[in-house]
Amino acid sequence: MPAPPAWQKVPPDQVRRFADLAMEQVPDIARDILRAMRQEFPNLQLTTDALGEPKALLAIRLALENFVGQLTTDIEQPRELPEVFREFGRNQALAGRRLDSLQAIYRLNVRLAWRSLAEIGQKVEIPPPAMYELAESAFEYLDELVSHSLHGYAEVAAGQAGERIRRRRLLVDLLLTEHRADPPATLAAVAERAAAVDWPLPDEVAVAVLLRPDRQLLTPALGDEVLLDLDGEPPRLVLPDPEAPGRVERLHRAMGGWSGAIGPSVPVTQAATSLHWATAAARMIQEGLLPHGGLLSCSEHAEALVLLPAGKLIDDLARRRLDRLTEVGPEQARRLAETLLARLETQGGAPEVAARLGVHPQTVRNRLRQIKELWGDDLDDPDRRFELELILRTRRLRGELTDPNA
Known part of the structure; x- marks a missing residue:
């Protein structure tokens, strides 16, 4: 970060006094900022180094020293600085903090840091235009640090999202496995896996089998209550409490251009039965035996699902009758x-x-x-x-x- 133009007009000895005084106060400024962070965000979880010092304190001190140091000489950013801030972003994601909370922490930091730097500027009589430019540089510098933390935050968020998708897919696989014995044990296993992904266990479900479209379509916006597995072959979804008012209608609206078939409502431990009928209906749609387009309800085409697959038997009976x-x-x-x-x-x-x-x-x-x-x-x-x-x-x-x- 080169010094802003107005700073180039400030006498060098005055800049040096500002920088020396700021560097001298950096440890105190960093501690004040950390104290304010803990007061403003009482649930903030901070990791510590081998000596038990909060790593956030080191990050604040490094950031301040780097910012002030660039005013007097063209130095490179400390090599450890980006990683320190990436780690902070990772830790906040692991702690379950939202992204706007992370950004609020940085806004507090730069506000407190700037207040201290402005007081130092007044003591050494830095001209107001130079201080205004310094403030702009401070916020640009903040954006750079935030980008490092956002990168770390995104790394963890992506991993968590992938793990969540994996666990939801495991839940779908368990639900759609045919369970022939020990219903209480089956229900307990399903409940445990549902709890792992914060999916409220319903009394009944309906399973839909989707047909892959010829063109690229957006993923249906179904919300967390619907379990969707687009990577399966064929793609499937599990709709909880399908008999709830408006539930199926909302599903139809959210499907966009996707088509397929949705099976009958069944107890949650019998989801494989609903899958069986949805699979049969989807196959008949592909064969042209049932209408294509939208999400076809098996319950509305029960006659076709029962009679058409028995075609050879019916034909043999027809020859005699x-x-x-x-x-x-x-x-x-x-x-x-x-x-x-x-x-x-x-x-x-x-x-x-x-x-x-x-x-x-x-x-x-x-x-x-x-x-x-x-x-x-x-x-x-x-x-x-x-x-x-x-x-x-x-x-x-x-x-x-x-x-x-x-």
Whole structure:
């Protein structure tokens, strides 16, 4: 830090008197600053050296000596000074102090230091313009020291953030592991790991599986209550207390462009069950069997999740139960299948079926007569009716039959 221009106009012997007097008072100034720091910040944790002296006292003294020394000669900053201030920043981060608290400590230091230097300037009659410039230099010097401490603070903060992310990921892994025995022990293990990351243990959770987007998206701003693991394959999140008012709605708003599926609400020790359904739904979204976009709710697509994966079994059953439709053409077969499904769902007569399909009742009567001829007594057998409804609902989910609700 070269001397400010106005100082270059101050007679050298006057600058020397200022510097000598300041250097002489540096130990007292440093102790006064440390005392004020402890009074202003009673919970301040200070490390000590081998002799038991606070390292902060050494840092303050070094900083003052370096600042004053540069007024009389172009000296290099003491090699240990940056590391001393980096260590101070690290220690404050480890003690859990906020960044604004660290900056407040420095503001107090420079204010007290400047008060002492201003008194010395008056004693040796340093001109006011030179003292004003010296004040500006003092604050620039402070910024340089703060940058060293911020670097140390950031090192620790980054490490703590990484450790926190690691612990939260371990919690997610434990939650999503299938636990088959000893529920009390499982709950205790989950509770212990949740406490390690300050995650309040909920009664129920819902697990979502996310689909990686084709383009880069911002990380969803979900807050600490939602456990998010974007490094997993696939990415997953755990939503606590999903039945709480507005909880799922807030999750949807926070997802941005991310899509995927969220499983049903389950007790916290059964999160693997919710993960199972969310995984199945996400896979079906990728296969085009379920709609893509946003966060799909498994509970709203339970029919598809149950029936579509059983496609081969349903097809085998269909070959035996719908074989009679081969007696009519493809288009008539489709119309009869839709009419039969509407009849099974409504359990009504021609007017109710016609209303559901949006066709004339007489048309429905004709179709129902033909259906009766094809299936006969099977329509009176509850097991056969159930099988027919399963087959026809599956075909509607596949898009092979028209959905009257669409």
